[in-house]
Amino acid sequence: MTQPTFTPLFTLTHDIVEAFTRWENDPILIPLSRPNQTAAEIAHQEVVTVDDLLERMTHQHIYLMYLGSLLIGEMSYQVDPKHLFKKEEGTAWIGITIGEAQSRGKGIGRLALNYLEHQIMNHGLSRIELGVFEFNLPARILYRNMGYKEIGRIDNFTYWKGHMWQDVRMEKYLDNLPMPAEKLPAR
Numbered sequence: 001m002t003q004p005t006f007t008p009l010f011t012l013t014h015d016i017v018e019a020f021t022r023w024e025n026d027p028i029l030i031p032l033s034r035p036n037q038t039a040a041e042i043a044h045q046e047v048v049t050v051d052d053l054l055e056r057m058t059h060q061h062i063y064l065m066y067l068g069s070l071l072i073g074e075m076s077y078q079v080d081p082k083h084l085f086k087k088e089e090g091t092a093w094i095g096i097t098i099g100e101a102q103s104r105g106k107g108i109g110r111l112a113l114n115y116l117e118h119q120i121m122n123h124g125l126s127r128i129e130l131g132v133f134e135f136n137l138p139a140r141i142l143y144r145n146m147g148y149k150e151i152g153r154i155d156n157f158t159y160w161k162g163h164m165w166q167d168v169r170m171e172k173y174l175d176n177l178p179m180p181a182e183k184l185p186a187r
Contacts, residue, residue, distance in 0.1 A: 002067050002068055003111075004065050004066060004067055004072070004103075004108050004111055004112065005065075005066045005067075006063050006064070006065055006066075006075075006112065006115045007063060007064050007066070008061070008062070008063055008064075009053075009057065009062040009063065009064050009074070012050055012053055012054070015071065016053075016064070016071065017048060017049065017050055017053060019071050019099060020048040020052075020053060020074070020099075021046070021047055021048040022099065023073075023074075023097055023099035024046045024048050025045045025046060026099070026101075027042075028101065029097065029099070030042050031133070031135075031158070031160045032133065032136055032139075033095075033097055035133075035157055035158040035167070036158055036159045036160070037158075037159055038159055039159065041159070042159070042160070056076070059078050059081075060076040060077065060078045061076060061077050061078070061119065061123070062074060062075075062076040063075050063076065063112075063115070063116065063119070065098070065103075065108065065112055067103060067108075070100070071099075071100075072098060072099060072100040072103040072108070073096070073097050073098040073099045073100065073103065073108070073112070074096075074097050074099065075094065075095065075096040075097070075112050075113075075115075075116050076094070076095050077092040077093060077094045077095075077116060077119070077120055077128075078092070078093050079091070079092055079093075079123075079125065081093045084129055085129060085131075085151060085152045085154070085169035086129060086151055086152075086169075086171060088127055090124075090125050090126050090127060091125065091127045091128070091129050092120040092123070092125045092127070092128050092129075093128075093129055093130065094113075094116060094120075094128055094129075094130050095130075096109060096112055096113060096116070098112075105138075109139075109142055110142060110146065113142070113143075113146055114146075117172075117174060120174065121174045125174070126173060126174050126175060127171060127172070127173050127174065128148075128171065128172045128174065129151075129169060129170070129171045130143065130148070130169070130170050130171075131154075131157075131167045131168065131169050131170075132167070132168050132170065133157070133158050133160070133165050133166075133167060133168070134153070134165045134166040134167070134168050135160060135161075135165050140168060140170075143170050144170075146172070147172050148170040148171065148172045149170060149171060149172070150168055150169070150170050151169050151170060151171050152169045153166040153167065153168055153169065154166060154167040154169070
């Protein structure tokens, strides 16, 4: 498999905005990436605009994922957002989306998470927190295998397949994060 590359998002193009809109409306990703209170919210379609992404860029560090020249996903972090479960200064809240279906389940999420952890550490932050819906077992297993520990749950957080599910909050301290065996390629 071609190794993914990761690059900070500084400049928006039509293709990038179009990809974000496609991922935001992917019926497989919707229940995994955004909380929904009803089946109608899951069906809701969103158009991502340049202004939406510019606004995100004011408070998030966004990185694009590529396989060769194909944009396959995005990841981001923000520092000390209000929605942290454990209010600890110097915390990065992360999000990862493997947007293109053919790139899922191939270990790219693990590589992306490793890259993002090192970017966060280089930013001078020592803790990561994330939320993952309780039904998203592959993501929960990945996070656990990469050293994340459950710190709490929020009941009735999102709707999927006929009932409400919890948001599982997890954390990882980066104090003892090993350097990668080889430096991941950057674009």
